[in-house]
Each structure stands twice: as C-alpha cells, then as structure tokens.
Amino acid sequence: MGEGCTLDRAWAAVAAPGWDVHVSGERRARSATPAGESLLQADDRALVEACLAGRREAFDIIVQRHQRHVYQVCYRFMGNHEDASDLAQDAFVRAYRGLRGFKGQSAIGTWLYRISVNVCLNRVSVKTPRLEPFDAAGTVDERGDRADAALLRDERKAVVRAAIARLPKKQRATLILRVYHELPHEEIAAILGNSVGAVKANFFHALANLKKLLKEDG
Amino acid sequence: MRHFSEAEFVDLIEGRLPAIRAEHADECDECRALADALGAARSRASADEGHEPSPLFWDHFAARVGQAVREEPVPASEPSSWRAWLRDPASAWAAAASVAMLMLVAVAWRATLHAPAPPTSSVSTPDTREAARNSASVVIDDVEADTAWAVVRTAVEGVTWEDVHRAGIAPRPGSAERVALELNADERAELRRLLDEEIKRTGA
Numbered sequence: 001m002g003e004g005c006t007l008d009r010a011w012a013a014v015a016a017p018g019w020d021v022h023v024s025g026e027r028r029a030r031s032a033t034p035a036g037e038s039l040l041q042a043d044d045r046a047l048v049e050a051c052l053a054g055r056r057e058a059f060d061i062i063v064q065r066h067q068r069h070v071y072q073v074c075y076r077f078m079g080n081h082e083d084a085s086d087l088a089q090d091a092f093v094r095a096y097r098g099l100r101g102f103k104g105q106s107a108i109g110t111w112l113y114r115i116s117v118n119v120c121l122n123r124v125s126v127k128t129p130r131l132e133p134f135d136a137a138g139t140v141d142e143r144g145d146r147a148d149a150a151l152l153r154d155e156r157k158a159v160v161r162a163a164i165a166r167l168p169k170k171q172r173a174t175l176i177l178r179v180y181h182e183l184p185h186e187e188i189a190a191i192l193g194n195s196v197g198a199v200k201a202n203f204f205h206a207l208a209n210l211k212k213l214l215k216e217d218g
Numbered sequence: 219m220r221h222f223s224e225a226e227f228v229d230l231i232e233g234r235l236p237a238i239r240a241e242h243a244d245e246c247d248e249c250r251a252l253a254d255a256l257g258a259a260r261s262r263a264s265a266d267e268g269h270e271p272s273p274l275f276w277d278h279f280a281a282r283v284g285q286a287v288r289e290e291p292v293p294a295s296e297p298s299s300w301r302a303w304l305r306d307p308a309s310a311w312a313a314a315a316s317v318a319m320l321m322l323v324a325v326a327w328r329a330t331l332h333a334p335a336p337p338t339s340s341v342s343t344p345d346t347r348e349a350a351r352n353s354a355s356v357v358i359d360d361v362e363a364d365t366a367w368a369v370v371r372t373a374v375e376g377v378t379w380e381d382v383h384r385a386g387i388a389p390r391p392g393s394a395e396r397v398a399l400e401l402n403a404d405e406r407a408e409l410r411r412l413l414d415e416e417i418k419r420t421g422a
Contacts, residue, residue: 051292051293052293054292056284056287056288056292059284059287060280060283060284063280063283063284064276064280067276067279067280067283068276071271071279072268072269075268075269076268081269081271084269085271085275085279085282088279089279089282089283089286092283092286092287093283093286093287093290096287096290096293097290097293098293099293100293156262156265157265157266160262160263160265160266161266164263175263179260179263179264180264180266180268185228197225200224200225200228200229201224201225203228204224204225204227204228204256205224207231207256207259207260207263208252208255208256208259210259210262210263211255211256211258211259214259214262
C-alpha cells in the first residue's frame with residue numbers, strides 16, 4: 001500500500017498541472033477488491049481482479065462456480081471420470097496461469113469453456129479416450145422388466161457416446177457444446193474461434209455423421 | 219425451388235427457421251427426409267443426460283484444484299506492462315526521473331529556439347554556461363504561459379494511462395533507469411525538489 005502511495009505521489013509530482021493522474025487498473029482493483037466475506041457475492045470479473053491482486057481464495061470461488069460445467073465438458077470428451085477430473089483440473093490450472101491474459105471481452109464461463117475444449121482436444125489428439133462402462137457410471141439398480149429397459153437404455157447411450165467419440169474434433173466439440181451444454185451458436189463460435197455460420201455447418205455435419213455412425217452400429 | 223442450406227437445416231430442426239422458409243420442407247421430400255434424420259440423431263444424442271459424479275466429488279475436486287493453484291506463482295496483472303513494472307518503487311522513481319528529464323529536454327529545446335543567438339565563440343566558458351542555465355530557468359518559470367505547451371496539454375487532457383497502455387505505448391524496460399543515470403546533478407536536484415514538494419503538499 002505504501003509503495004502505491006509513493007508511486008502515485010511520484011506521478012503526481014512530475015505530471016504537469018492540468019494533467020489527470022490516473023491510478024492504474026490494478027491498483028483500483030486492489031482498493032475495490034471485496035473483503036473476504038463478500039468475495040462470495042462478487043461477480044466473476046471482480047474475482048478475477050482479486051486474483052490478480054494476489055488473493056488466491058478468489059480463484060477458489062471461480063472454481064466452485066464453474067467446476068461442474070468444466071468437468072462435464074471434459075467428461076463428454078473423454079468418456080470416463082478419471083480423465084475428466086484430471087483434465088478439468090488441468091483446465092483450471094491453465095486458466096489460473098493465464099488469468100492476466102483474460103481481457104474480459106467474454107464471460108469467464110465462455111473463457112473456461114474455451115480452455116477446457118482446447119485441453120480436451122489436445123488430449124484426444126494423443127490419446128484415444130477410454131469410454132467408461134455404464135455400470136461404473138453409477139446406473140441405478142433396477143429389477144425385472146425395468147432392469148431390462150434400463151440395460152437397453154444404457155446400451156443405446158453407450159452406442160451414441162462411441163459414435164460421438166468418432167466424430168471429427170470440431171464437429172464433436174460443436175455437438176457437445178450445443179446439445180449437452182445448450183450454448184447458443186454465437187457463444188460456441190466464440191469458444192471455438194469460428195464464425196456462427198461455420199458452427200452451424202459443423203453442427204449439421206456432426207448430426208449427419210452421427211446419423212451414419214448410428215446406422216452402422218445398428 | 220431452393221433446397222435448405224446447412225445452416226437452415228440446423229435452424230429448422232431447432233425451430234428457428236422463419237415459417238415462410240420452413241414451408242419448403244412441406245414441398246420437398248428430400249429436405250424433409252434429411253431434416254427428420256438430423257432431428258432424430260439430435261434427439262438420440264440429447265437422450266444421454268450425462269454423468270453426475272458423487273456429491274462428495276465436488277469438494278474434493280475444488281480442494282485438488284486449490285492445492286494445484288497454490289503451487290503456481292500468483293499471476294501478475296500485466297508483468298510485461300508498464301503498470302507492473304512501476305510497482306517497484308525504484309522503477310517508479312526512475313520513471314518519474316525520465317518524465318522530468320523529458321520535460322527538461324523539451325524546455326531546453328524551446329529555450330534554444332527562443333533564445334537570442336549566442337555570441338559567436340567556439341570556447342565555452344563558465345560564464346556562458348551559467349548564462350545558458352539562467353536562460354533555461356527563465357523559460358522553465360514561463361512554461362505555464364507557453365501557448366505551444368498549452369496546446370500539448372489540452373490535447374492529452376482526456377487521455378488516461380489506460381488509453382496510453384491500450385495504444386501500446388510503454389517505456390522499454392530499463393530505459394527510465396538509463397535516463398535517470400544520465401541526469402546531471404542540477405537535474406537530479408530539481409527532480410528531488412519537485413518530488414519533495416509534492417510529498418509535502420499531499421501531506422503524506
């Protein structure tokens with residue numbers, strides 16, 4: 001704090017009269033950073049500023065707010081819990097490292113989606129995901145006819161997941177974000193760095209390929 | 219009859235295609251069949267509600283991420299920017315010195331323009347150097363009344379440091395230190411006086 005005052009005084013001293021001496025964005029953030037108890041009520045942008053001012057606990061709140069979405073994206077790409085949780089953690093660590101590069105042009109959720117998708121696409125490029133069997137995914141125990149129906153339903157889900165895993169990367173990313181995260185085409189475009197038209201074309205081809213793959217698998 | 223484009227198929231199965239255009243599906247068996255197939259594939263995909271881990275997982279996960287993040291250095295706001303660079307008090311003083319130096323150079327330059335031509339002599343005596351210094355100090359006192367300086371001041375009145383930063387203008391690291399080292403004793407004394415005066419004025 002003392003160093004900041006010295007800095008402001010130094011600038012004020014050498015600035016010609018009539019100049020406004022503006023306190024830098026970061027110093028403003030530090031003074032506006034919510035106190036510990038109010039961090040929970042702070043919006044994402046304020047939390048980012050608090051992180052940049054050295055308050056790591058603000059990032060814990062960002063994690064708590066967005067962990068479900070980040071994990072679910074990773075799970076949809078990887079198809080198993082272990083890889084999904086590892087990649088979700090990796091996505092958050094990368095986000096933390098790159099926090100100063102977050103310019104706030106998009107929502108932090110969109111930015112985290114972008115990082116997660118990139119982390120997943122990089123991983124599936126070097127390692128074929130191992131799809132989790134459905135009994136490991138916590139299917140409820142059901143009896144009799146209902147058990148048969150549940151088994152059939154799980155088998156159908158497994159077929160769909162396997163087919164989605166075979167889609168080209170951009171088509172898979174588009175389909176996951178659109179169908180499972182229900183993001184608008186515009187936000188998907190921002191996440192994937194495409195135009196809205198390209199996103200819709202990718203989605204069209206993803207569905208057309210999915211249709212073919214499901215037909216092949218019966 | 220124009221068939222649906224890829225984007226229009228997507229809009230159609232999501233119910234966003236304008237009704238007047240969607241009517242094409244009633245007239246075209248080919249487009250209708252493809253739209254139905256795409257819609258069915260979408261429905262089949264969306265029937266998978268996904269995987270929900272144990273409720274205990276989230277606390278464990280957040281703790282894991284928190285631990286991993288605490289092993290990372292705190293991200294600086296803009297480590298390569300002038301704002302982060304100025305956080306160091308030594309850099310701040312050096313930057314202040316460079317600004318003062320720039321002002322002195324500007325004033326001296328203007329003094330050279332306005333001052334009467336010096337007597338033709340190739341020898342610089344202590345007297346002539348003293349006279350030149352006095353001449354410059356007169357201009358320093360007069361700078362506030364200088365119309366050219368007022369124009370510059372007016373032009374930058376609405377410019378904030380953030381604007382300057384966004385425009386990509388930033389001192390090269392080390393440049394302020396170099397300028398500070400090049401200040402002569404008088405200039406350093408003047409800078410010190412200005413800074414002391416401001417510190418007293420603000421009462422800090």
